[in-house]
Amino acid sequence: MRISPAGLRQAQALVAHRLGLQFPDGRVADMQRGLADALRGSAFASLDPYLAWLAAVPDEDPELRRLAARLTIGETHFFRDxxxxxxxxxxxxxxxxxxxxxxxxxxxxxxxxxxxxxxxxxxxxxxxxxxxxxxxxxxxxxxxxxxxxxxxxxxxxxxxxxxxxxxxxxxxxxxxxxxxxxxxxxxxxxxxxxxxxxxxxxxxxxxxxxxxxxxxxxxxxxxxxxxxxxxxxxxxxxxxxxxxxxxxxxxxxxxxxxxxxxxxxxxxxxxxxx
Ligand SMILES: C[S@@+](CC[C@H](N)C(=O)[O-])C[C@H]1O[C@@H](n2cnc3c(N)ncnc32)[C@H](O)[C@@H]1O
Structure with missing residues (x-):
């Protein structure tokens, strides 16, 4: 997925705001991969309308939760830490x-x-x-x-x-x-x-x-x-x-x-x- 520097900054800010997830520059490729994945499975044809949707979608929307699943790491095991x-x-x-x-x-x-x-x-x-x-x-x-x-x-x-x-x-x-x-x-x-x-x-x-x-x-x-x-x-x-x-x-x-x-x-x- 090609994304302009401005689009990238907007995506980073939105993902942080809506999901509390930080993707600093060193991990921005992970965010792009997750977004591209989510975009493919969505009804949106390109990133801009998808980001507009992300800014306004209610917290309970299943699609927001699907995006979160693609951007987070579920690493865990019993008595981890x-x-x-x-x-x-x-x-x-x-x-x-x-x-x-x-x-x-x-x-x-x-x-x-x-x-x-x-x-x-x-x-x-x-x-x-x-x-x-x-x-x-x-x-x-x-x-x-x-x-x-x-x-x-x-x-x-x-x-x-x-x-x-x-x-x-x-x-x-x-x-x-x-x-x-x-x-x-x-x-x-x-x-x-x-x-x-x-x-x-x-x-x-x-x-x-x-x-x-x-x-x-x-x-x-x-x-x-x-x-x-x-x-x-x-x-x-x-x-x-x-x-x-x-x-x-x-x-x-x-x-x-x-x-x-x-x-x-x-x-x-x-x-x-x-
Ligand atoms: C690395 S796992 C850690 C699991 C467990 N707490 C442990 O330490 O073994 C992180 C979990 O946080 C969840 N998570 C990330 N962002 C979240 C958010 N904004 N709200 C709720 N859960 C979130 C992820 O879906 C993931 O399941």
Whole structure:
């Protein structure tokens, strides 16, 4: 796809604004490839009307989500970013659990923002399952959101290839997964039931304030994320992106006090499926 320098700058700005994705000059070829792909599958004959559409399309439009899927990297696996998971297991979650217990409010809410195909929120569910001795007495909600609805479909199925379990201790595989005939692994139904998946564009103005009883994230501008531990991804929260500004707004000093914890995963992909 041929694109003028001015068109390129417009595309970079629009992709950053609408999706929170930064494509600096060193990665602009990736953006061009994704855009060309999206354009081929769209009703638009050329880039200019496509960019005009991108500027105005509503957040919920499936085509915007398809573009996001072509521009983002869904790299993930269970317990990726070992240091963050260790910190969660040793410090963050135990102190949240202790605080909630002391308050007599046995409730935990966690959010995996940019959850890709589900390995991250399911890892959180496994950690909580191990940490909460009196699990039946606790109300646990793990909200997992991503802009890529195809990834969310995979996540809901809860069936993974060996590659998703690289780095996962053997005892976790044995306790929480069932090996299927086709050599894939099905996550335990109980753990799957702890996670609610929903589409969400982190670069949009709304964000889930609470998890409603129907399991859908309710959009709100209010800072009502109290008592949730957040986990988010550096892909969506890179240094200067609108998504980061959104996250930063949410994690203002007051919000951090309220929500308890916020972690970011390691930047970028660490490998590719064979
Ligand atoms: C590299 S994956 C990380 C998955 C997981 N958080 C982890 O660390 O293992 C990044 C995910 O962020 C999602 N993402 C990127 N931009 C997004 C946006 N604006 N809103 C929501 N999700 C986004 C992508 O679709 C992708 O699934």
């Amino acid at each position: 070992g240091a963050a998971f260790e910190a969660l297991e040793r410090h963050v979650l135990p102190s949240l659990i202790a605080a909630r217990s002391a308050e007599g409010v046995p409730r935990l809410r966690l959010w995996s923002a940019g959850c890709a195909t589900g390995e991250e929120p399911y890892s959180l569910a496994i950690e909580l399952d191990r940490l909460l001795r009196d699990r039946a007495d606790w109300s646990v909600t793990i909200l997992a959101t991503d802009i890529n609805t195809e990834a969310l479909e995979v996540a809901r199925r809860g069936i993974y290839r060996d590659w998703s379990l690289r780095g996962t201790p053997p005892w976790v595989r044995e306790r929480y997964f069932h090996r299927r005939r086709d050599q894939t692994f099905e996550l335990d139904r109980r753990i799957r039931g702890m996670v609610t998946f929903a589409p969400l564009n982190l670069a949009s103005d709304g964000y889930p304030s609470v998890i409603t009883s129907s399991g859908n994230p309710r959009r709100s501008r209010r800072s009502d994320c109290s008592r949730a531990a957040w986990r988010t991804t550096s892909t969506t929260c890179s240094a200067s992106s609108p998504a980061t500004r959104t996250c930063s707004r949410r994690t203002s000093a007051r919000s951090i006090r309220e929500l308890g914890a916020w972690t970011r995963s390691a930047r970028g992909p660490t490998g590719r499926p064979p």
